[in-house]
Amino acid sequence: MSGGLRQRGVAAVVFLAIFVIILIGVLTTAFGGRSVQNEFDAKTLPVLAAAKEALIAYAASHPTAPGRLPCPDTQNDGLEHCTGIAGDQLGRLPWKTLGIPIPRDGSGECLWYAVSGNFVEAPVTPGINSDANGTIKVVDDASPPNVLAGATVKSLAIAVIFAPGPPFDTNNRTPLAPSQCGGNNNAANYLDIKGGVNNANIAVPAQYVAGTPGPTFNDRLVYITPADLFPSVERRVAGEIKKRLQTYFATYGYYPYPSTMLDTTNFACTQYITRGRLPETIHSTCSDNLDWPAALPAWYHSDGWDMLTFYSIAPAYCASPASCLPVGGLLTLQNGPVPLNNKQALVIEAGRALPTQDRSINTIGNYLDGPENTDNNDTYITLPRSPTFNDIVVVVAP
Numbered sequence: 313m314s315g316g317l318r319q320r321g322v323a324a325v326v327f328l329a330i331f332v333i334i335l336i337g338v339l340t341t342a343f344g345g346r347s348v349q350n351e352f353d354a355k356t357l358p359v360l361a362a363a364k365e366a367l368i369a370y371a372a373s374h375p376t377a378p379g380r381l382p383c384p385d386t387q388n389d390g391l392e393h394c395t396g397i398a399g400d401q402l403g404r405l406p407w408k409t410l411g412i413p414i415p416r417d418g419s420g421e422c423l424w425y426a427v428s429g430n431f432v433e434a435p436v437t438p439g440i441n442s443d444a445n446g447t448i449k450v451v452d453d454a455s456p457p458n459v460l461a462g463a464t465v466k467s468l469a470i471a472v473i474f475a476p477g478p479p480f481d482t483n484n485r486t487p488l489a490p491s492q493c494g495g496n497n498n499a500a501n502y503l504d505i506k507g508g509v510n511n512a513n514i515a516v517p518a519q520y521v522a523g524t525p526g527p528t529f530n531d532r533l534v535y536i537t538p539a540d541l542f543p544s545v546e547r548r549v550a551g552e553i554k555k556r557l558q559t560y561f562a563t564y565g566y567y568p569y570p571s572t573m574l575d576t577t578n579f580a581c582t583q584y585i586t587r588g589r590l591p592e593t594i595h596s597t598c599s600d601n602l603d604w605p606a607a608l609p610a611w612y613h614s615d616g617w618d619m620l621t622f623y624s625i626a627p628a629y630c631a632s633p634a635s636c637l638p639v640g641g642l643l644t645l646q647n648g649p650v651p652l653n654n655k656q657a658l659v660i661e662a663g664r665a666l667p668t669q670d671r672s673i674n675t676i677g678n679y680l681d682g683p684e685n686t687d688n689n690d691t692y693i694t695l696p697r698s699p700t701f702n703d704i705v706v707v708v709a710p
Contacts, residue, residue: 349525353532355418356475360534363423363473366410367536371431372544377611379440379545381431381471382409384424388491390414399429400447400518402499405473414492417475417532422493424474424502426520431470439615442542442664443671446470450535453507453523460522461535466664469535472520474511476502477530504529538664543697543704546661549617550706553590553659556606557623557708563605566633567625567657567708568594573676579618584635587624587688590659600631619671622660622680624692629656638690646684646693648707656709658692660685663702 367381374380382392384403392406405423407415415423428447431440448469449462461469479485483502485495495501503511506523511531523529561567569581570588581591581598592613595603612618626643627636643655662679665671669678677686681701684693694705 352418352477352530356477356532359415359417359423360473360475360532362412363405363410363415363425364534364536364540366412367471367473368541368544370410371541372548377440377615378548379431379444379541379615381427382406383432384427385409386497388489388493388495388497390492394432399516400426400514401429401432402426402512402514403497404493417477419476419478421476421478421495421502424476424499425471426474426514426518427471428469428518439611439617440545441616442538442546442620442662443616444538446536446538448472448518448520448535450520450522450533451507451509453521453529455507457507457521461537467537467539469537470541471536473534473536474503474520475532476504477525477532480504480528480530504531506531542664543702546663546704547706549612549621550659550661550704552609552612553621553623554706554708556604556608557657557659559605560602561629561656561709564600564602564631566600566631567629568600568602568604569598569630570623570625573674576619576674584630584632586627586630586636586690588622589618590621590623592618598631620662620679622662622676623657624660624690625657626655626690641690644691645705645707646691648692648694648705654710655707657707659706659708660692661704661706663697663704666700666702 371379371381383394384401385391385406386393386403388404390406390408392409403425405415405425417423426448430447445465446468450460450469450472451457452460461467485501487494488496499512506521506529509519509521511520522533557567568591569583570585571579571591572582572585572588579589579592580596581594583598592608595601624643627633627638627641630636633639642653643658644653645655645658646652660680671678680686681703684691685703692705695701
């Protein structure tokens with residue numbers, strides 16, 4: 313072999329070796345980066361999910377306004393800080409207020425939190441109930457972006473929880489004062505920009521981005537929609553009413569008459585009827601003339617739950633069983649606890665208005681889901697939530 317051919321052969325081998333080394337480096341970097349991201353996500357996503365559940369539990373158990381969420385922590389002390397200023401709010405997740413362990417993402421950073429202003433100020437107008445809407449749109453970084461929450465007013469998010477991830481070179485997370493989370497309160501040092509959407513800004517209208525991680529973006533987030541929040545809150549409301557109905561029966565030996573669908577001002581009971589809305593006024597219009605032994609919560613009326621709470625009693629358990637038809641009748645709850653046909657009373661919370669329901673029209677079919685819960689007889693049904701059914705049905709007794 314000539315010297316020239318030998319040199320060219322050696323050069324080709326060297327070139328191939330260099331190419332392989334570069335390729336291995338690229339693949340190692342790519343897979344290594346993916347491995348780091350996967351490890352971060354494996355630690356972070358459960359923390360985000362737990363924080364979401366803690367916020368929902370907080371809202372469902374709030375003592376003075378079921379559905380209310382805490383204000384953000386703006387002083388880096390783990391507590392909510394409510395400014396009283398209207399509008400959406402952004403800060404750290406108030407983990408002490410929620411009563412949970414300090415929540416850290418896979419990089420060790422504490423979580424951040426944005427919330428719709430109408431869910432933190434109490435009292436609010438309109439009140440917090442199943443038909444209340446969030447104010448926050450969440451998009452991804454596709455081109456054009458997909459709307460993850462907020463394609464319609466009724467699907468806007470109520471709150472967003474952020475895992476900020478490790479800092480970039482442009483982030484200054486120097487602590488301003490000693491704290492358990494460390495760092496400072498400048499959201500721009502923690503939350504990133506993608507596709508023109510800045511997660512560190514409280515925009516009007518509010519918008520945040522759930523983007524693909526990259527060299528300048530590593531936020532991870534989850535959000536809470538009304539569909540996420542209200543089932544637990546509705547069960548809380550139904551549970552409060554159930555307890556009062558049980559107390560009423562234990563005191564007087566029968567249940568109060570309901571209020572008619574037509575009375576949306578006083579919600580007064582009406583003699584001899586067995587289905588309608590829960591009565592707020594019992595003492596002035598019914599033959600029993602016996603008011604609630606324990607008052608209904610103040611939030612029940614102020615937040616508009618009286619329009620969304622329905623109630624049915626078995627004729628055998630009304631104040632005058634001989635006048636309530638069918639005489640001696642009990643209620644049947646399909647898919648409920650067995651036996652199905654022995655129910656004394658039911659509370660039904662109307663979920664969010666379905667697309668087919670118009671609550672500016674005060675008819676049973678625009679609140680409860682049918683046909684069994686809207687056909688004005690003594691048989692009702694409970695079903696899993698679906699696009700066509702979201703009533704919460706609670707048995708009062710037995």
